[in-house]
Amino acid sequence: MALTHIDEHGKASMVDVSDKPMTCREARAFARISMQTETLKHIVNNSLKKGDVLAVARIAGIQAAKKCADLIPLCHPLALTKVGIEFEVDEALSCVDILSYCKLTGQTGVEMEALTAASVAALTIYDMCKAVDMDMVIEQIYLLEKSGGRRGHYQRESTMGKSS
Structure with missing residues (x-):
């Protein structure tokens, strides 16, 4: 399969999507941030000085x-x-799992938007909690599912670190 963002001269190029049909496109992504048990308790109890960590992380992910x-x-x-x-919130693993969802009707997919949303939500949790825990780890950022477009539906077979 050829790389789509490289032109015939090997230079980076934005893909021309003008000939693609408008279709409903959706994507879901996952990220996890692991932390100390005490840090997770602060998040759950909303007891950090910076405020409601998950509310701010939600807005950051959307933005x-x-x-x-x-x-x-x-x-x-x-x-x-x-x-x-x-x-x-997974108290047994002392982590917060982040699930993002993006949708539009358009000519290109929303996978990168969903991945970016999950990533930035995790970064925001880190930022808001770093005063009490600098050992947090952001991990397992991946696409869960996407639909719409030429390639149709994709769903990840493995959920990697998802506890279930």
Whole structure:
């Protein structure tokens, strides 16, 4: 399979999507941030000085999805119609799992937006908690699922570190 963002001369190039049909496109992504047990308790109890960690991380993830084209070279600016961020607190593993969702009707996919949303939500959790725990680890950032477009539906077979 040829790389789509390289032109015939081997130079980076933004893909021309003008001939692609408008279709409903959706993507879901995952990220995990692991931390000390005490840090997770602070998040759950909303007892950090910086405020409600998960509420701020949700807004940051949504904003990041909307700014993806400004952050990732060669991404198309997209008119997203939905961005969602959900959190699952796993006390047994002392982590927060982040699930992002992006949707639009357009000519290119929203995978990068979903991945960026999950990543920035995790970075925001790190930023808000670093005063009490600099040993946090952001890990397992990956695409869970995408639909729409020429390649159709994709769903990750393995959920890697997901506890279930």
